Amino acid sequence: MKIIYDRSACQGHNRCYMLAPELFDTDEEGYAIPLLDGDVPAELEQKARLAADNCPEFAITIEE
Numbered sequence: 353m354k355i356i357y358d359r360s361a362c363q364g365h366n367r368c369y370m371l372a373p374e375l376f377d378t379d380e381e382g383y384a385i386p387l388l389d390g391d392v393p394a395e396l397e398q399k400a401r402l403a404a405d406n407c408p409e410f411a412i413t414i415e416e
């Protein structure tokens with residue numbers, strides 16, 4: 353599984369960071385910074401899906 357992040361869609365709600373701080377940080381303006389560049393470890397896959405499902409801007413998608 354990989355996390356695909358669309359910076360142009362992100363509006364900086366911080367939901368991803370609140371739901372999955374292991375996977376996302378935020379910059380000084382509140383926009384998401386994905387922390388993983390490669391495959392999501394199995395133990396974090398559920399959190400990755402949670403973040404994607406709760407992003408109101410559909411800026412996070414999951415590639416299986």
Ligand code: SF4
Binds near residue numbers: 369412
């Ligand atoms: S929840 Fe979505 S819109 Fe909000 S900071 Fe995260 S990626 Fe951006």
